[in-house]
Amino acid sequence: MDLGGTYVKWVVIEEEGSSPRVLATDRVSTDTSRGERSVVEQLIHLARDSSRDLGPFVSVGVGVPGLYDPVAGTTRFMPNVRGKWAGVPVAAQVEEALGVPARLINDARAFTLAEHRLGAGRGANSMLGITLGTGVGGGLILGGGLYQGHDGTAGEFGHQTILPEGPACNCGNRGCLEVLARADAIVAACGQPTVEESVQAARAGDRRAQQGLTDAGSYLGIGVSNVMALLSVDRVVVGGGVAAAGEMLLGPLRAELERRVFITDVSLVDVVCAELGTWAGAIGAALHGAGAPPAFG
C-alpha cells in the first residue's frame, strides 16, 4: 500500500523466483476524517478485503510519505497527511489485523526499489531514484540493493542544501532542493496554475515558463551532480507527476551535470524517466514487505 495525502494506492504482487508479477491494482481517497485513526483503519480494511479476494498474503508493505522508525514500525513525521503521526504503530496494527508481517518504507524509497527491480532501473548496480511532485523525494540503490542508512532516512535527495540562505523548508533547513523544485515552486516560477500548463506555455514560447522550468531542471542537476561526486551512481531514474515535463527538466539537468562533474564520465550515466507510473510506490512497498528485514542500528 502506498499511503498518500490524497489517495491510498494498493497492489497485490505474486513473487515466483526472481520475477514478481502484479496481480491487481486500485486506489481509494485517503480517509483523514478522524486523522491518523481513520487512515490506519482504512489501511487495515483495504488489506483485509484484498486478502479475502486475492490472498492469503504472506506479507504486507506500507509506503509512507515521510519519516518513520524502521525498527519499531512507527511513523514519525508526515506533513502531507492529516493526523498526529508521531509514534503511531502502523506496522504492528496491520500485522495484528492481518496475522502476517508488515513493514514500513518511505514512499520515495519504495518508488526507487520498484523501478530498480521492475522498471527503468533494471540491471543498474547503483541508482538514484528521484520523485518530483508535491515534494522532492529520493532513494538510493547501492551494490544492487536499496540503501537506507541506519534509520531508513538515507536517500533524502530533496533535503540537500542548494541555496545557503534560500527559502525555508518544511524539514527545518533553508534552501533545500525541495523548496526550489517541488511542484508549487515550479508553477510559481513559471507564472502558471499547474505544472502541465507551465510545460504547455513553455512549448508555446512563453519566456517566463521556459526560464522557470530551466531553473528547476538546473537546481535538480546541481543536486544530482552532488550525488555523482559522492556516489558515482550509474543510473538516475526520475518519476512522479512533475516528471511529465520530461526533457524540459531533464535537458537542463543533464547540462548541469556536464558543467559540474569532471571526476567521472557523466556521458556514461543514464538519466531516464521512470517506467512504472502511478503504481511504483505501492509495488515497491509490497516488494519491501516481502524482502529480508534490513539490519538497522
Ligand SMILES: [Zn+2]
Ligand atoms: Zn528540507
